[in-house]
Structures are given as C-alpha cells and as structure tokens.
Amino acid sequence: MAGLFKEFKNFAIKGNMIDMAVGIIIGTAFNNVVSTLVKKVIMPPLSLLTDDVKLSNKKFVLREAADSVEEVAIGYGELFEVLIDFVIIAFTIFVVIKFINRFKRKSEDPKNKEVETPKNIEILSNIEKLMEEQNRYLKQKNSD
CATH class of the missing domain: 1.10.1200.120 (Large-conductance mechanosensitive channel, MscL; domain 1)
Known part of the structure; x- marks a missing residue:
C-alpha cells in the first residue's frame, strides 16, 4: 500500500x-x-x-x-x-x-537548430561526438 x-x-x-x-x-x-x-x-x-x-x-x-x-x-x-x-x-x-x-x-533531433534542443539530448549528442573522435584517435594510434 x-x-x-x-x-x-x-x-x-x-x-x-x-x-x-x-x-x-x-x-x-x-x-x-x-x-x-x-x-x-x-x-x-x-x-x-x-x-x-x-x-x-x-x-x-x-x-x-x-x-x-x-x-x-x-x-x-x-x-x-x-x-x-x-x-x-x-x-x-x-x-x-x-x-x-x-x-x-x-x-x-540534436542537429535541428530550429527548436531549442533539451539539455539532456544536447549532452548526449556531445558525448557521442567525443566518442567518435576517441574511436578515430584509437584506430589511428593502433594502425601506426
């Protein structure tokens, strides 16, 4: 109850x-x-x-x-x-x-700038971009 x-x-x-x-x-x-x-x-x-x-x-x-x-x-x-x-x-x-x-x-939609994106979605979008950069960096480092 x-x-x-x-x-x-x-x-x-x-x-x-x-x-x-x-x-x-x-x-x-x-x-x-x-x-x-x-x-x-x-x-x-x-x-x-x-x-x-x-x-x-x-x-x-x-x-x-x-x-x-x-x-x-x-x-x-x-x-x-x-x-x-x-x-x-x-x-x-x-x-x-x-x-x-x-x-x-x-x-x-985090890429749509017509309507203000809520903060939590914006943060997730930034994390996604950072992870993509990190993956590119790690791939580049491993290939060297």
Whole structure:
C-alpha cells in the first residue's frame, strides 16, 4: 500500500495529474462547442435537404404507441448527429496530436537548430561526438 501511495504522489507531483485534469476540462468544453456546432450550424442545412425534417427526429418505429403502451423506436437521426460530433472531434484530436508530434520530433533531433534542443539530448549528442573522435584517435594510434 505504501508503494502505491508513493507512486501516486510521484504521479501527482510531476504534473501528470494536473495535465490530465486540464485536458479533461478542455475536452469537455470542446465537446460542448462541437455539439452546438453540429446541432445549430451543420444540421439545419441538412434538414433543408430532407424537406425540413429534423434529422434528430428521424426514427424507425418498431411498435406504435397505444393507450397504455409507449412507442418503441430506433432513433437513427440522433445517432447520425452523434456520429458527426465524433468525426469532428476525432479529426480535431488527430490534427492536434500530429501538430504536437511534429514539434516533439524537432525537439528530439540534436542537429535541428530550429527548436531549442533539451539539455539532456544536447549532452548526449556531445558525448557521442567525443566518442567518435576517441574511436578515430584509437584506430589511428593502433594502425601506426
């Protein structure tokens, strides 16, 4: 139990938990923006294409409503709206991750001077250069 607590403490202190919380909050807000965009901007023109029938109201009725029995229906229109939400969110996340990965690759390349290289990678690059020089020197010394 102490090991689990220590691991959680390290996780929280390193900022992972805070980063995750910020991501969840921004993701929730972004989801609301996309839902509103789909319902208020994208779906109205699509409903015009279907003779002013709101796609969210489209359904396949399995059993009609009667006096004491509720209607049973498959609401494929709502599913269509949610799928549009999902596609927009998934595409946006794909673009953001692709953008982040491009910067990550630049920062990990010690020869790329466009983005400042982290100190530990710079040190490893210098060690690698020194080892190459040492190997050349040793080969030269052994061949003499």
